[in-house]
Amino acid sequence: MTLSRDLVGEVANALSANGLILRGGFGFGDDEMAPAASSGVPAKSVLLVGQAGAAPWPHFQRWLGQPGRPVANPLDTWSREVIGAVARSCGARAVSPSDRPYLPFQQWAMRAEGLKPSPLGVLMHPQYGLWHAYRGALLFEDEISPPEAHEAIHLCDTCVDKPCLKSCPVDAYSGQGFAHEACLDHVRGPRGEPCRTGGCLDRNACPYGTDYRYPPEVQAFHMAAFARL
Ligand code: SF4
Ligand code: SF4
Structure with a gap:
């Protein structure tokens, strides 16, 4: 089964309520060791979740201002909460860059959006420069029709x-x-x-x-x- 572009659009809409965006995605090859999807079977596809600029900041600040919020790693906790809720709504498994053992987020990001690292290690984006981040990913047990990846110009080369x-x-x-x-x-x-x-x-x-x-x-x-x- 292939997840429709409608579902990908719904995921993007749900994320936008908290200033987050889809950062591309791809299908795992049959010969890859894919992480588990929500049912435990190897995932067939992944969508990356992140931000351009500081768009999630006001949403995070509102959340942080409520009673009982954690002192340690609040942004990580918020990201897990928000992306976890979106994952549950679409049958995906949410994972985080801070999960242990670490998942290859940077490789996934490079594959999903065609980006390369800057001399600082941060991936260079042709529009956002160094001002973007990855906050999580959604793993699906079905194939997806991800947003089309374009070969991105690597500004550091010029x-x-x-x-x-x-x-x-x-x-x-x-x-x-x-x-x-x-x-x-x-x-x-x-x-x-x-x-x-x-x-x-x-x-x-x-x-x-x-x-x-x-x-x-x-x-x-x-x-x-x-x-x-
Ligand atoms: S934060 Fe940046 S500028 Fe400041 S000491 Fe570290 S590397 Fe240098
Ligand atoms: S574009 Fe230039 S200044 Fe910016 S990260 Fe790349 S090498 Fe550094």
Whole structure:
């Protein structure tokens, strides 16, 4: 059985109520080790769920303002709640990038939308730049008619100056990979205020997708979670 484009459209509509969007999808090949669908059989297809810019932020903030919300990992909890409800409504199994063992979300995302990593590791989107994210995925035991994937232009290939590699005060991104400890020390230290309040200077230096750039309070929230401030 193939799930109709109508169902895919209904899923997209349900997600939009919380500022989330479908980020493409694909069918697993017969020779792949696909994760389980809701009934336990290997999934035949997956739809990726995420965001462009900070669209979910007001929805998340309203949810967070209600009594009894968790202090730890609230965005993860909210994403699981919202995407889990959509999954139940369409017979899918919801999974999260924070599930253990980790699922290959980045590979799925590259496959679903034809994206490639930027020098910062974040996937570069031709419209959203570095200002997008994946919040979950829906696994189906049937094939789907996913939104058509187009070969995406990889803007980093045409970016000569690469300002995203020149703005960090401790040169945390280099050909040797990401200097996690150096970044953390700086963010937590006396000179880390710009990163703490406005987000990663390297990420903000990218000239693309600036209409989708997260507002400072959103970047500060993510930085606090990353650096456990
Ligand atoms: S600054 Fe250039 S190389 Fe860096 S992420 Fe943006 S487009 Fe890619
Ligand atoms: S958060 Fe700050 S210290 Fe860390 S990589 Fe970005 S600019 Fe550098």
